[in-house]
Amino acid sequence: MKNLTTQDPQISQAIQKEQSRQLEGLELIPSENYVSTAVLKAMGSILTNKYSEGFVGHRYYAGNTHIDEIESLAIDRAKSLFQVPFVNVQPYSGSPANFAVLNAVLEPGDSFSGLNLTDGGHLTHGWKISATAKYFRSYPYHVKKDGYINFAELELIAQKHKPKLIWCGATAYSRIIDFAKFSTIADKVGALLVADISHIAGLIVGGVHPSPTPYAHIITTTTHKTLRGPRGAMIMVTDKGLSKDPKLGQKINQSVFPGLQGGPHNHTTAAIAVALREASQKSFQTYAQQIIKNAKALEIAFRQHNIKMVSDGTDNHLLVLDLSEHNALGAQLEKALEIAHITTNKNTIPYDPSSPYYPSGLRLGTPAITTRGFKTKDMVQVASWITQVINHIKKDQLPEEKSQRAEYMKKLEKKQxxxxxxxxxxxxxxxxxxxxxxxxxxxxxxxxxxxxxxxxxxxxxxxxxxxxxxxxxxxxxxxxxxxxxxxxxxxxxxxxxxxxxxxxxxxxxxxxLNFEDVIKLISKFTIAQMFEHDYFDKRFKEGV
Ligand SMILES: Cc1ncc(COP(=O)(O)O)c(C=O)c1O
CATH class of the missing domain: 3.40.50.620 (HUPs)
Structure with missing residues (x-):
């Protein structure tokens, strides 16, 4: 940081403040994590200087011998960890990776189905304002009232609309994804099954969540969540995918480059390779097991505090608290917890009675605090702190009026x-x-x-x-x-x-006030406003 401190004190100070925030608070956002120093080192390396459009051995720029070596290592490590024959490590992040898949295998206007956003799906799984729904036709499926995926509904959608592609995987779903069930439905209608394992990739390689490899044709994942790597993504094709379409890998590559992207971010590729090596070690399995134990400990503690949870608990790294009994408490709670240095995020719950901006849920997860060494006994304490904040703020009603709500939240945000x-x-x-x-x-x-x-x-x-x-x-x-x-x-x-x-x-x-002031004041009130007051209305009716 020394050079940065003198070259750009503003940015340097902001980074230092963010570092303190990350160290001094509790990071409970389930899609976040702390990368190792080795990952950081690769990410912050001179590799950022290099252009290398193309793929290993086929570049549009000279001087890529070492980049080829790095990208090959990343690809080979991913192939071995996820047991797949094809990997592309170039997508800039999860959303571009998902769009690249759609762009590779669908024509504009073709239909696909994914889990609805407010039921736990990701924007790119076909939410109405996402480009994925603009260029393709999206038929979302949902979760049932109990919070579990509604396979019966998906089956109906599949039979009726014959989507060419079905997404499985989620961003706020706390239960095991039954890849086998998804594959049965997709296979019946000849759809490609794409598993977006962004949230659970680390759990899969850590052996605590089933793998989609035997069931899906394509797998996408971000590399920065439970996988504990840099911000980036990968697209993989399985043996099942290649036997359905031997050109699937080629189509994916072409969609990423030149279809959607230019030069890959080589510093990210190197950091992905480092993270994948870390994830292949025994200690990573212990880490993944602890993530689950910690989430389970949170679940038990919240149940003891009588806090409701979507689907009544968790099988993975995250939990969605259901605060619908209190008035839109998700948004308030997120802010209040932030003031208490506990970082979480507001989330819709299935069938949310409130709006997405002031939702009734709060999403929290254990990957980051598990990296920091938290164990189950610590989770009991964390749940107790969160419950204290819930009990404190639930007495406080969010204003009904929309404009007042925004002001209220702004004040809460500013801690004013x-x-x-x-x-x-x-x-x-x-x-x-x-x-x-x-x-x-x-x-x-x-x-x-x-x-x-x-x-x-x-x-x-x-x-x-x-x-x-x-x-x-x-x-x-x-x-x-x-x-x-x-x-x-x-x-x-x-x-x-x-x-x-x-x-x-x-x-x-x-x-x-003088008489003029009084007249001016009166001009601001209507008779209707006066009659809102019960006893003026009564007086009028009674002729008093
Ligand atoms: C399931 C899933 N897919 C894709 C993404 C998109 O990743 P990114 O934010 O890197 O674009 C996310 C991000 O939260 C996600 O949860």
Whole structure:
């Protein structure tokens, strides 16, 4: 970092701050991990300087002897780990890899089927705004109410629409993927089965999740999740794939280059090779086993805390908490946990009653913290911390109004306290029971660190109902009001924290209004708004 510190202090400092964030917090995003120093070294190497369009032995640029060696090593290691005859290690990342597959084997307008995004699928599996659904026709399948894949629905889709390709694999699915079941359905309609194992590649090579190799024709994976490599991706073709179409490997290569990409990122290729070597070692199997044990420990702990989970638990590295009983808690919880240095991500749950931006779920996983050495007993502690935050914020309702929601989330993000105001008119010496509900709410905001303001309606109480027809709103003298205020405050402090409360009197601004101000103020209100207030409406109906 020395050169960077002097050459570009801004970037250097930002990297250092991010490094501290990664070290000091808990990384629970299931698609993230910590790579080894060896992977980092390859990634940050001089290989980034080299252009090498083409493939091993067939490049469009000179000087690629060493690049060929590196790319061959990456390919051979992947072939051996995943037991496949063909690998392309050049896709820039998972999404381009998936698009490259579609581009290789489908014509524009051809149909395919993948797990719906809000049911746990990835954008590139045919979500409506993804390019995959723009150029091809997507027929998504879903999970059942119990959170497990709805194979009956997929079978119907396959029979009815005869998709040319079926995706299996997911981004937020916590159960074993039954590749055999997918292959039975795909084979019946002659579809290509593509397994996107981005999330579970490390679990597969670690021997804790079944492999798709005997069942799928094509396999795609990112290299940066459980596989613990750099950000990149691979496309593999299985023996089954080559026997269905011997040109499948060639088609994939052509789709990646020159179809969609130019020069491969050689520094990434080298880092992928390093990660694959690490993944072939015995210690990686122990790591993969621990990922699962840790996720299971989280599941058990959350169950003990009565926190619901999609599909009621996990078989793999991730869990999706189902917080639908509370108002759109996923988004709030993600922010609140971030403040507590626990990084997770909000997620939709199947049949989510809330919107994708304010979803009811929270996705969390164990690959990164397992790399850091966390064991099952630590997971019990992690679940307890998360539950504490859930219990703390579930009392706090996300505003119903969309515009207020955005502002609320922005404040939460900036860790800025909200200012919450409650107005009471001191028309009698005693607070009534109804006031305690709102006072308790105000106290909850205080406990959460927000600013509470109590507005005493000294001026409005003095005016009361000038017609004298409403017994609840008599005109009261200033002396009585101030006595009432004193008694109000004493009672309110039994609920509110006096030391954190700001008290203001509406006489401070109302007493200064002149007639013109009053007219201007009235012009802002409609009769309909007045009638929203219960007793004005009542008065009107009763002719009072
Ligand atoms: C299942 C799956 N496929 C593909 C991708 C896309 O990977 P990338 O973000 O590298 O484009 C992801 C990323 O989360 C994923 O979960």
């Amino acid at each position: 306290p909200l200012t919450v105001k409650l107005g009471i008119d001191p028309t009698s010496p005693d607070i009534h029971l109804g006031h305690t509900v709102t006072l308790n709410k105000l106290r909850q905001f205080q406990d959460l660190g927000h600013n509470a303001v109590l507005i005493i309606g000294d001026y409005t109480a003095m005016i009361g109902d000038p017609s004298g027809r409403m017994s609840e709103r008599p005109q009261i003298s200033r002396e009585i009001i101030m006595e009432n205020v004193k008694s109000y405050e004493q009672q309110a402090f039994k609920i509110l924290d006096k030391s954190k409360l700001k008290i203001v009197y509406n006489g401070e601004w109302f007493s200064k």
